[in-house]
Amino acid sequence: QTNARWWKEVCVYQVYPRSYKDSNGDGVGVISSLDYIKSLGVDVIWMSPVYPTPNEDNGYDISDYRGINPEFGTMEDFDLLLSEAHKRDLKIVMDLVVNHTSDQHPWFIEARKSKDNPYRDYYIWRDGKEGKEPNNWQSFFGGTVWEKNDATDDYYLHLFAKGQPDLNWENPRVRDEVKDIVHFWAGKGVDGFRLDVINCISKVEGLPDAPIKNPTDKYHWAGEHFFNGPKFMEYMSQIRKEAFDRYDVFTVGETPSVTPDHGATFTHIDTGVVHMLFQFEFVALDTDPNGSHRFDSIKPQLRDIKGVTTKWQTELGRDGWNSLYLENHDQPRSVSRYGCVETEELRVISAKMLAAWYLFQKGTPYIYQGQELGMTNCHFKDIGECRDIETLNYYREMMDKGETAERAMKGIRVKSRDNARTPMQWNTEANAGFCREGVRPWIDVNKNFREINVEAAVGDENSVFHFYKKILQLRRQHKVVVYGEYELLAGEHAQAYVYTRTAGDEQIVVLANFERENCSVDLSGEKLLGGEGELLIANYNDVDEKRQMTQTFQLRAYEVQV
Ligand code: ISL
DSSP states (O other): TOOOOOGGGGEEOOOOOOOOOTTTSSSHHHTTHHHHHHHHHHOEEOOOOOOOOTTTTTTOOSSSSTSSOTTTHHHHHHEEEEEEEEHHHHHEEEEOOSSSSOTTHHHHHHTTTTOOOGGGGGGGGGGBTTTOOOOOBBBBTSBBBBEGGGTEEEEOOOOSSSSSBBOOOOSSHHHHHHHHHHHHHHHHHHOOOOOOOOOGGSTTTOOOOOSSSSSSSSOOGGGTTTOOTTHHHHHHHHEEEEEEGTTTEEEEEEOOSSOOOHHHHHHHTOOOOOEEEOOOTTTTTTTTTTTTSSTEEEEEOHHHHHHHHHHHHHHHTTOOOOEEEEETTTTTOOHHHHHSSSSHHHHHHHHHHHHHHTTTTSEEEEETTTTTGGGOOOOSSSSGGOHHHHHHHHHHHHHHHHHOOOHHHHHHHHHHGGGGGGGGOOOOOOGGSOOOOTOSSSSSSOOOGSOOHHHHHTTOOSHHHHHHHHHHHHHHHHHHHHOOOEEEESTTOEEEEEEEEEEEEEEEEEEOOOOEEEEEEETTTSSOOSEEOOOOBBBOOOOOEEEEEESSSEEEOEEEEE
């Protein structure tokens, strides 16, 4: 197989440590769950940040790159986790957040003291303009990207929260620090890195004002001045050569605002800078183009889902590589978003459909904790139930604009990152088994934990969990799932998504109904190898084991047949 690599053949499970299994400070949270994770059939665990942090953005604000958050445990606990994972043939991937640090990081504490401090150039400083911010850029979390620093009478840049000052990658010392951090963790034996918003590290020179879209807004979105910036490839090639390439580690870049062209360049097997990346075009499909915030949503159109998915499946070329995800700690739950949670039966059926639909595509798949149970969005009634900085800022902005609380909560229920961050549902005990009775978790458990939890799912062979497990087995058995070519069939069909994966004389056909209404799909005129097909997996129990492929298929509500 050309370009065969181990990191193309694995499946990654993402753990959000704050919400996975409470450790009571003894560090056994994730360790005690390794057997469960292994039983799902994944190969790699990516942990969202576990470093010391003031938690302004739940660990994506790091105050020490070489330590462990005391809430989770100690470095000894981490070493134990790593060795226990390796014993089970599970790899560990760290989250590397180096576009910014916490404002509590010693570098920043130093840097803000004076203009001649040796750490000053680790960050991005500008003078104010006529008593106002240096430019009109808007932060990811709302408001300005600039914060005044009294000691030096100027401003520092933060694309995210004000507690997340951006590092100045122009400074070669900053790049050396990043390499050292990679050496530290790779030297310990970790197996890979997920690079947080890595395509924001190179800002356009001069930091020009953002274009004004809506003149009544105070600040404006400046993505074009910091995404995929002029020196991104140069900086990252250097880190790749001098750090990553010295180990057998894999890298995945989190890259909002990229096209398949960027994808092909960034992930090129020889000249690229990461092995794969997370694109955002798919998860953006339910954002209302006429809305004023990403919380304004529409139903994603199957036509667009086909277009975006097919583009990414086909345009990275022979030398690029995809990652596949439906969920992570920033996204609402996929079954609530793309499936149907109106009845318990449909929740299970549609969660399975989505699983098969994405896990047979080309790329390295990621499963977010609880996704394998079909966990759902949380029906937040009141802003008091929410914790995320982006959500809280949004709510405040809406109140300032004179909107009603109900209008704000409507968006939050659909899109808040807190939907993904409620505790993992282990069993029917207090706090869903996430933490001891009597301890209030940092965010409340979803009320449906008595029906949706690990114990119930593992004990029920028809559960979403067992369906995921079976697909992961099929991925191992059939290399065509990893390396086969993707092709969209019946492209104009209004509610069925049909595609093939082909390698030589082996072909997989996936038929998925994205709607509640039944439909039929005629494959007789489609480009297929033909002949008799054998059923690999389906989400209804009474499907024929053998089928002539070039004929009409009937699909029920959210049915999937592979
Ligand atoms: O969450 C988002 C909506 O999809 C994005 O705007 C998100 O903030 C962006 O994708 C960057 O995400 C990453 O970096 C952030 C952190 O808050 C996220 O949790 C992380 O995944 C800053 O470090």
